[in-house]
Amino acid sequence: MIEIVNVSVAFDGQPVLEKVDFTLSRGEFVYLVGQTGAGKSSLMRLLYFDLAPTNGRIRVAGYDSLTIKPKEIPYLRRKLGVVFQDFKLLEDRSVYDNVAFTLHVTDAKRAELKKRVLHSLAEVGLSHKRNQMPHELSGGEQQRVVIARALINEPSLLLADEPTGNLDPTSSAEIMELLLKINMRGTAILMATHNYDLVKRYPARVVQLKEGKLTDVELKQVQ
Ligand SMILES: Nc1ncnc2c1ncn2[C@@H]1O[C@H](COP(=O)(O)OP(=O)(O)OP(=O)(O)O)[C@@H](O)[C@H]1O
Ligand SMILES: [Mg+2]
Incomplete structure (x- = not known):
């Protein structure tokens, strides 16, 4: 569903992601955690081709950053669902x-x-x-x-960037239950979040961005 190979991103020469590798399979649910400014939203933008990598290759829902034509980007986006923190x-x-x-x-x-x-x-x-x-x-x-x-x-993939960021604990839990229901029906979900309480309450695979690197982390290491 998602394959990121050796991807680096820099803004004005400042590296944000460095040689990131990441795979998300069909139907998987993955949390993306990391401190503010770690690059979570930038990673999301790469995945809907709103941002081009400085280096490396991204494949999402059958499209490839090395070969996609600008006019194909709307078709890619129709295959994805995107949810942001600020509701819009x-x-x-x-x-x-x-x-x-x-x-x-x-x-x-x-x-x-x-x-x-x-x-x-x-x-x-x-x-x-x-x-x-x-x-x-x-x-x-x-x-x-x-x-x-x-x-x-x-969509076969839902990207959710801090979907509970502005919500109280009860509403956050409702949103989580909803996302998990959607995931159970087969939609893969990548969810960026700061809310470690939610991650612990609804366990799933966790990847963490830190100093430009993306790694899988154990739930108990999440704090
Ligand atoms: N368009 C841009 N131009 C220049 N710098 C940018 C741009 N977008 C992001 N950055 C910088 O890249 C870094 C990562 O930003 P990003 O928004 O991806 O972080 P984040 O992990 O989503 O943070 P938060 O948890 O606060 O949402 C930050 O230092 C940010 O200032
Ligand atoms: Mg962000």
Whole structure:
């Protein structure tokens, strides 16, 4: 699903990732941890080809950084779901329209569109809120709308960058339960997080970024 080989990234000559190797298999759930500024978001950006590596090779969902053409990048992104910490809902549109938004862009047929939006909203347990506006929802509900939007193309890989970063412990746990349910249905998930309590409560493989290097770590080493 993801293969990163010998990847380095530098900003203005400052190295952020150095010779990183990483593989994530189909259907796997992996936490990405590391201090602020360690490069977690940069690694995520590499994976949806929003950032090009200074060196090395990245393969994601059948696309290869060495051979991908710029016009193919939107097709790659349709195979991925991406969830950010800062929710980025469109404030002037309903929950339904926020989820439908990406599909309008991809020209899905109307009936098909409605079916998929309602299915996605049901998946995150928010069908009954479909006509509300974002400001009428709690933070946790807003994040679930973002997840519904990320699921609309039935991605085989979900990238979640601090999906619980702005949430209280109860809402964070709800988001985790939701992500694990999505993972159980076969979607691979890479989740960047600072929340070690969540990592301990919902154990899975953990990789850590430190001083530019990415390594697998034992759960008990996570603190
Ligand atoms: N576009 C950019 N231009 C220059 N420097 C950047 C850019 N993006 C990130 N950086 C730098 O790269 C380093 C890694 O940033 P990144 O956002 O990937 O860290 P992070 O692990 O996601 O941190 P956080 O936990 O705070 O989200 C930081 O030092 C940051 O200042
Ligand atoms: Mg970040």
